[in-house]
Amino acid sequence: MGLIKFLPWLILIAIALMYIPRMMAQKEKARMKEELESMRRKLNEREQGRPQESAGEMVKCPCCGIFFPKNEGAVKNGRLYCSRDCARRG
Numbered sequence: 001m002g003l004i005k006f007l008p009w010l011i012l013i014a015i016a017l018m019y020i021p022r023m024m025a026q027k028e029k030a031r032m033k034e035e036l037e038s039m040r041r042k043l044n045e046r047e048q049g050r051p052q053e054s055a056g057e058m059v060k061c062p063c064c065g066i067f068f069p070k071n072e073g074a075v076k077n078g079r080l081y082c083s084r085d086c087a088r089r090g
């Protein structure tokens with residue numbers, strides 16, 4: 001009988017057909033997870049890098065309470081104010 005010869009192959013093919021989609025789905029899932037992770041990482045980097053890149057460290061004005069870049073402040077009596085007006089008043 002010729003069919004007996006093919007039976008192991010048929011079983012192998014059947015198993016492969018059952019497992020390959022599952023493996024592909026798992027691979028796809030892992031790939032998507034990785035992509036999401038890298039996107040999140042990029043977003044975090046951008047968020048953390050923005051203030052340091054553009055404006056330096058942010059400090060709070062003791063007079064009016066607004067946040068401003070440290071290198072743009074006015075110093076009076078050792079304290080840092082957002083503007084000369086605040087430095088004069090504070």
Ligand SMILES: [Zn+2]
Nearest residue numbers: 061064082086
């Ligand atoms: Zn101020």
